[in-house]
Amino acid sequence: MVDWLADDHTAGMTHAELETRLHTDGLALLRQLLQDSLDLRAGRERRLHEVADTDGVGRGTAESGRERVLTTVFGDVVVTRIAYRGRGQADLHPADAVLNLPRQKHSHGLRRLTAIEAARGSYDDAAAAIARATGVRVGKRQVEQLTAQAAADVDAFYTDRDQRTCPGSDVLVLTFDAKGIVMRPGALRQATARNAASRKLSTRLSRGEKRYRKRMAEIAAVYDLTPTPRTATDILPEDEAQRASARPAPAAAGKWLHASVTDDAAQVITAGFDEATRRDPDRQRVWVALVDGNTHQIDRIRAEARTRQAQVNIVVDLIHVIEYLWKAAWCFFSEGDPQIETWVREQTRAILAGRASTVAAAIRRKATYHGLDPGQRKAADTAATYLINKKPWLDYPTALTAGWPIATGVIEGACRHLVKDRMDITGARWGLTGAEAVLKLRALTSNGDFNDYWNWHLTQEQQRIHHTRYAGGVIPTR
Numbered sequence: 490m491v492d493w494l495a496d497d498h499t500a501g502m503t504h505a506e507l508e509t510r511l512h513t514d515g516l517a518l519l520r521q522l523l524q525d526s527l528d529l530r531a532g533r534e535r536r537l538h539e540v541a542d543t544d545g546v547g548r549g550t551a552e553s554g555r556e557r558v559l560t561t562v563f564g565d566v567v568v569t570r571i572a573y574r575g576r577g578q579a580d581l582h583p584a585d586a587v588l589n590l591p592r593q594k595h596s597h598g599l600r601r602l603t604a605i606e607a608a609r610g611s612y613d614d615a616a617a618a619i620a621r622a623t624g625v626r627v628g629k630r631q632v633e634q635l636t637a638q639a640a641a642d643v644d645a646f647y648t649d650r651d652q653r654t655c656p657g658s659d660v661l662v663l664t665f666d667a668k669g670i671v672m673r674p675g676a677l678r679q680a681t682a683r684n685a686a687s688r689k690l691s692t693r694l695s696r697g698e699k700r701y702r703k704r705m706a707e708i709a710a711v712y713d714l715t716p717t718p719r720t721a722t723d724i725l726p727e728d729e730a731q732r733a734s735a736r737p738a739p740a741a742a743g744k745w746l747h748a749s750v751t752d753d754a755a756q757v758i759t760a761g762f763d764e765a766t767r768r769d770p771d772r773q774r775v776w777v778a779l780v781d782g783n784t785h786q787i788d789r790i791r792a793e794a795r796t797r798q799a800q801v802n803i804v805v806d807l808i809h810v811i812e813y814l815w816k817a818a819w820c821f822f823s824e825g826d827p828q829i830e831t832w833v834r835e836q837t838r839a840i841l842a843g844r845a846s847t848v849a850a851a852i853r854r855k856a857t858y859h860g861l862d863p864g865q866r867k868a869a870d871t872a873a874t875y876l877i878n879k880k881p882w883l884d885y886p887t888a889l890t891a892g893w894p895i896a897t898g899v900i901e902g903a904c905r906h907l908v909k910d911r912m913d914i915t916g917a918r919w920g921l922t923g924a925e926a927v928l929k930l931r932a933l934t935s936n937g938d939f940n941d942y943w944n945w946h947l948t949q950e951q952q953r954i955h956h957t958r959y960a961g962g963v964i965p966t967r
Contacts, residue, residue, distance in 0.1 A: 490514050516624055520563035530584070531569035537967065540573040540581055541960040548573035548581050555582070561596040562623045586955035586964040589947060595635060597950070599625065601943055603632055604639035608930035611914055612636075633923050640926035642946045643933055649945070653743065653768050659713045660893055661769055662741070663761050663801070664779040664900040665786055668908040669703030670750055676921045677704055706750040706908050706928060709761035710900045711768070712741040716892025721841040724807070724889075725834060739892060741899050743768075746935050748907045748928040751921055758789045762797060776801045777888075779897045781809045782879050805882045806897040810875075811837055817852050817872035820861060840876070843886045849873040907931050 490511070493499065499507065534553075541547045555572040558565055570584035591597060602622065606615035612632045620626050627635070674682065681704065717739035726732040747760050765776060778790045782805045794801040814833050822829040836848050852873045856866035876883070888895050911931060912919065933939050956962045 490518065513624070516563050520561070520566060523561060523563055524566045527566055527568055530588075534571055534584055536571060537573070537583060537965050540583060540965050542578065542581060542958055543960060543962070545960050546575060546578060548575045548578065550574040555580075557585075557590075558594055559590065559596055560594045560599060560625060562598045562602060562625065564623075564625060581958060583959075583965050586951070586959070587966070589951040589955065591950065592954055595627070595631070597947055599623070599627070600635050600639055603627065603635045604930055604943075605934075605939070607632055607636040608911070608927055608934055610911070611917070636930065637922050637926040639946070640929040640933075642949045643929040643942065645949070646938075646942050646945050647747075647764070650767065657773050658716070659742075659774060660716055660739075660891075661765055661774045661776045662710075662712050662714050662779060662894060662899075663765055663776065663790075664710045664897055665708065665754070665758055665761060665790075666781060666897065666900045666904050667705040667707050667754065668904040670706050670908060670912045670919055670924055671702045671917060672704045672750075672924070673918050673920050676919065676924070677702075704750055706748055706912070706924070707752060707754050707757035708900060708903050708907060709747040709757050709764075710744060710903050711761055711764040712744040712899060713768070714739045714741055714894060718892040719889045721838055721885075721889070724841060724895075725838055738896070739894055741894075744899065744936070746903050746907060746932040748903075748932050750919075750924045750928060754785060755789050758786070758793055762793045762799075766797065766799075772799050775891070775893075777893045778803045779806060779894060779900070780804070780882070781806050781897060782875065782882075784878075787882070802888075802893070803882045804884075804888050804893060804895055805879050807837075807841075807885065807895045808897070810840060810879075810883065813872040813875050816868040820866055820869045821855055821859060840883060841885045841889070843884065845876045845880050845883045849876040852876075903935075906935065 493510075493514075494507075536551050536553075539547060550573070552572045552574060554569060556567050556569050559568050568585070568588070568590065570582050573581045573583070589597070591600070595603075599619070602619055603615060606618045609615070610618075612629045615632050615636075616627050616629055619632075717736060719736050719738075722731050723735040726735050745764050747757065747764070749757055749760075752760075768774075769776070776794075776799055778801050780786050780790070780803060787803060790801060790803060811833065814836050815829075818829045818833050822832070836851075839845075839848050850873070852869050856869040861869070885895055907928060911927060912924065930939075933942055952962075955964060959965060
């Protein structure tokens with residue numbers, strides 16, 4: 490390569506041509522260097538005096554020159570080592586354990602690259618990206634399998650993590666939501682599969698029928714937040730002067746995301762509380778749970794809080810409340826009427842002032858005053874009922890004064906980023922194993938924990954594949 494670069498004929502080449510040639514030849518050089526290193530290790534390997542498996546059964550015969558192929562990011566290499574054998578027993582290869590070789594042929598470096606690319610885009614795109622970067626061709630099915638294997642230890646990694654310390658004045662926020670993923674028929678939950686099978690026609694949906702193709706992925710977010718007291722004017726300024734002086738919403742820090750398509754809402758909420766407990770084991774900080782008003786979510790949060798003897802302040806997302814107000818407004822105003830914005834703003838300000846019950850009563854009276862029949866006033870009654878039912882968690886005056894968040898922007902963004910951006914790509918139909926693996930890897934990457942996880946995962950792989958095969962869980966080296 491040095492001689493080629495120094496040759497006169499390269500003087501007329503563009504930098505792009507030089508890059509292409511060096512990349513190709515460089516990978517070949519690195520593959521050869523790795524092969525030479527492995528060959529050197531094989532030449533220096535000494536026969537061990539005693540090699541026994543986990544049951545204490547020894548391997549009395551040693552056979553040198555045993556080979557296996559390892560597909561790396563540089564290409565295929567051959568690993569040569571001593572095999573320790575016993576009649577009727579599986580062979581043992583201590584050199585494999587020292588190198589921490591995987592069970593299959595793909596190296597951990599290639600697996601790491603596969604996990605990164607498969608979490609970013611489709612399996613086909615991941616295979617193409619690997620081929621561009623390394624020259625190694627990995628099939629789509631292999632990409633899917635390697636991705637699932639790469640995510641095997643994510644839950645255990647977060648369980649094993651050390652406690653994270655934060656200032657005691659910071660608020661600890663928990664928030665939860667769900668997003669549907671289009672699944673293969675065999676991966677749907679029983680109720681969804683039953684509804685899908687009950688369609689009247691096989692080629693077209695009838696009136697009122699849904700496709701029933703999705704399974705809900707449950708998402709949790711936990712983050713720290715420095716309280717920022719605000720007022721209703723900061724949320725809904727009246728004029729440009731108030732808008733210019735409005736205090737911004739408190740900013741999230743130390744965000745942790747978790748997503749699962751196999752676990753139900755209760756299990757994901759438990760995982761969120763586990764993370765919160767890890768951050769504040771003595772319950773010294775203020776805990777706030779932000780929800781969109783889903784009754785099941787609220788029930789599970791309250792149950793989990795009772796179990797852990799934690800005081801959790803539940804706040805319903807203001808944006809969802811405003812959406813109910815808009816739906817009610819269409820009962821009273823014609824489309825395009827500028828008064829509708831004024832009315833929604835006034836009701837929102839009243840709710841921010843803690844008068845949700847008053848707003849609910851006013852909506853019902855307005856519907857009655859206009860003489861709307863049950864069908865015409867349905868959205869108004871729904872909004873009023875929502876405000877009454879959620880009143881215990883619409884205490885925005887307390888939340889704003891304490892500097893807590895009142896909108897679920899973090900979890901809404903997580904739903905888009907973790908689920909929609911990757912799982913909703915055109916034509917995607919997911920199985921449970923693949924969807925769960927990709928969700929976990931995307932959450933891991935969003936949390937900024939991928940590198941730490943991967944090192945931890947390799948340690949678990951060595952323990953799982955190699956240490957457990959030897960007496961006392963110790964790899965023999967002499």
